[in-house]
Amino acid sequence: MQPEEIRQVLLDILARIVPDEDLSTLRDDVAFREQIELDSMDFLDIVMELRKQYRVQIPEEDYPNLATMGGAVTYLVPLMKDVKAPA
Amino acid sequence: MRYDTVIIGAGLSGLAAGIRLAHFNRRVCLLERHTTIGGLNSFYRLRGRTHDVGLHAVTNYNPKGSKSGPLPRILRQLRFSWDDFGFSPQLSSKISFPGVTLRFSNDPGLLESEIALRFPGEIEGFRRLVKFVEDQPWGTAFPSSMTARSTLAEYLSDPLLIEMLLYPVLFYGSASPHDVELTQFLILFRSIYRDGFARPYDGVRRILSVLVKRFRHLGGEVRLRSGVQAIESRSGKAVAVVLDDGTRIEADTILSSAGSVETARLCEAGVTGDVANGDSTAIPSQVPGELTFFESIAMLDRPPAELGIPETTMFYCGTPRFRYQNPDEPCNVDSGVICSPNNFAYEQPLPESTLRLTVMANNRFWFERPSEEDYQEQKRIWRERIFAAALSHIPDFRPHIVDIDTFSPRTIRKYTGHHNGCVYGSPHKQWDGTTHLSNLFLCGTDQGMLGIVGAMFSGISMANKHVLGGQG
Numbered sequence: 001m002q003p004e005e006i007r008q009v010l011l012d013i014l015a016r017i018v019p020d021e022d023l024s025t026l027r028d029d030v031a032f033r034e035q036i037e038l039d040s041m042d043f044l045d046i047v048m049e050l051r052k053q054y055r056v057q058i059p060e061e062d063y064p065n066l067a068t069m070g071g072a073v074t075y076l077v078p079l080m081k082d083v084k085a086p087a
Numbered sequence: 088m089r090y091d092t093v094i095i096g097a098g099l100s101g102l103a104a105g106i107r108l109a110h111f112n113r114r115v116c117l118l119e120r121h122t123t124i125g126g127l128n129s130f131y132r133l134r135g136r137t138h139d140v141g142l143h144a145v146t147n148y149n150p151k152g153s154k155s156g157p158l159p160r161i162l163r164q165l166r167f168s169w170d171d172f173g174f175s176p177q178l179s180s181k182i183s184f185p186g187v188t189l190r191f192s193n194d195p196g197l198l199e200s201e202i203a204l205r206f207p208g209e210i211e212g213f214r215r216l217v218k219f220v221e222d223q224p225w226g227t228a229f230p231s232s233m234t235a236r237s238t239l240a241e242y243l244s245d246p247l248l249i250e251m252l253l254y255p256v257l258f259y260g261s262a263s264p265h266d267v268e269l270t271q272f273l274i275l276f277r278s279i280y281r282d283g284f285a286r287p288y289d290g291v292r293r294i295l296s297v298l299v300k301r302f303r304h305l306g307g308e309v310r311l312r313s314g315v316q317a318i319e320s321r322s323g324k325a326v327a328v329v330l331d332d333g334t335r336i337e338a339d340t341i342l343s344s345a346g347s348v349e350t351a352r353l354c355e356a357g358v359t360g361d362v363a364n365g366d367s368t369a370i371p372s373q374v375p376g377e378l379t380f381f382e383s384i385a386m387l388d389r390p391p392a393e394l395g396i397p398e399t400t401m402f403y404c405g406t407p408r409f410r411y412q413n414p415d416e417p418c419n420v421d422s423g424v425i426c427s428p429n430n431f432a433y434e435q436p437l438p439e440s441t442l443r444l445t446v447m448a449n450n451r452f453w454f455e456r457p458s459e460e461d462y463q464e465q466k467r468i469w470r471e472r473i474f475a476a477a478l479s480h481i482p483d484f485r486p487h488i489v490d491i492d493t494f495s496p497r498t499i500r501k502y503t504g505h506h507n508g509c510v511y512g513s514p515h516k517q518w519d520g521t522t523h524l525s526n527l528f529l530c531g532t533d534q535g536m537l538g539i540v541g542a543m544f545s546g547i548s549m550a551n552k553h554v555l556g557g558q559g
């Protein structure tokens with residue numbers, strides 16, 4: 001998957017977790033938590049959805065890499081390079 | 088037969104836990120002894136009408152779009168949208184003690200202005216109390232020595248106001264008499280006075296059907312008429328459950344919503360195998376609760392508001408001090424809750440008119456009736472006494488009754504298996520859900536969260552913490 005595709009995957013996951021949030025204005029360089037209401041339970045769900053849908057394993061010590069959209073995409077690029085983008 | 092997780096009980100906590108696990112591809116099975124789902128909050132048909140078992144109001148309600156609080160978190164965790172449960176907010180409620188009434192609604196400003204009016208000397212203290220409550224992050228745990236009464240006394244000085252504020256809080260969730268631990272008080276105070284009440288137009292049916300449909304859609308299995316009679320363990324680990332019909336089901340993890348005393352008994356029943364295997368894991372003794380209720384559901388020939396009962400709920404007490412305890416007499420007729428499913432802000436009126444009256448009851452009296460005739464006769468006698476006493480607080484609705492049903496602690500025990508017919512479980516909550524077995528966990532009432540929203544929250548958090556654990 002290309003970075004833009006990974007970004008879209010993350011947006012789709014967020015849209016399912018927080019369906020009532022407007023994600024169209026989400027900035028890549030600002031922490032998710034400062035822009036949308038995401039508590040630790042929800043945050044864990046991003047990790048769990050990635051594992052469920054794409055079998056990506058993210059160790060707990062790497063969670064801080066997922067704080068922003070930009071950071072998450074950069075972190076996931078090597079892990080998801082061989083994963084096919086969703087149809 | 089083998090599952091990743093087996094959940095004992097298809098009540099609200101079990102269903103919510105099941106959805107979480109099935110969503111993340113776990114093989115999960117809900118085992119329910121009763122012929123239907125819902126547990127303490129189910130529904131039944133009687134003489135052509137559908138009644139909710141327990142529902143007065145869904146507490147902890149936040150309006151659409153709210154971001155914090157337990158309800159929005161449940162919706163996110165279970166991937167439901169706001170409209171799935173179809174909640175309509177309450178109209179307004181009141182607390183009625185001799186000579187004083189306080190009204191409250193989902194707008195916290197109403198209670199505040201009522202206190203300013205009736206207890207002007209206390210309003211500053213009340214505001215500080217509210218600030219203290221709101222400053223605690225949701226789910227903050229305090230030492231069990233800190234209680235509601237000791238905390239209220241720091242902010243308020245009028246004993247009547249303390250009684251009035253505490254009464255709904257205890258009635259809607261305290262497993263211990265007279266007082267409640269601060270941890271739980273904070274949850275309950277918010278659920279009633281800060282968040283508020285709502286109800287789906289179709290009652291609890293709507294909530295249950297949305298939950299069970301989703302669970303099945305995700306591949307979860309529900310087995311009704313499948314009581315668990317024993318939990319088998321070996322070397323400190325649960326290995327299987329045995330059903331009433333002898334079927335044995337193995338599981339990696341077991342979540343039990345049956346209650347702490349009840350679950351310990353299931354473990355005891357499964358212990359024979361242990362002894363044979365030289366296992367000596369002791370089952371710690373559990374503290375049973377003893378608070379329970381007697382409730383009458385009166386069907387009326389017109390909406391309660393037309394009879395002068397417009398409140399969603401009304402907490403009444405005929406004495407300046409309430410007695411929240413297992414009463415010496417069969418029922419405590421002095422105080423209770425009157426509520427009506429009609430008094431919510433629906434888009435259209437409900438087809439039926441209903442009034443519910445709930446009071447505290449002595450479980451032993453209701454368990455120990457010598458015959459079915461005597462039980463029925465006592466139910467009738469006490470119902471009439473309760474109605475007569477309630478007339479000091481509401482207009483006489485009795486001529487308008489077209490049908491009536493009454494349940495007692497015996498009914499609650501029969502249909503939910505809860506020891507003593509307890510609704511709020513043991514006074515000792517197990518906040519982390521752990522038991523003496525490393526892979527057996529409690530969810531629901533005895534984990535600590537209760538009510539419809541609380542039970543769902545409990546199921547979700549126990550599933551997350553002990554099964555999904557961030558790594559599964």
Ligand SMILES: Cc1cc2nc3c(=O)[nH]c(=O)nc-3n(C[C@H](O)[C@H](O)[C@H](O)COP(=O)(O)OP(=O)(O)OC[C@H]3O[C@@H](n4cnc5c(N)ncnc54)[C@H](O)[C@@H]3O)c2cc1C
Pocket residue numbers: 095096097098099100101118119120121124125126127128140141142143144145146313314315316344345349353380382499502503504505510530531532533537538539540542
């Ligand atoms: C009269 C009454 C009024 C209430 N009013 C309200 C209200 O207005 N608002 C509100 O929010 N809450 C209300 N509640 C509380 C709310 O219903 C409960 O807190 C909540 O439903 C508890 O859910 P639970 O999953 O923890 O437990 P339960 O609903 O008790 O679920 C446990 C399930 O386990 C099953 N079970 C037990 N033992 C076994 C076994 N060995 N094998 C298989 N299955 C077993 C039981 O049959 C039951 O279905 C009320 C309750 C009652 C009784």
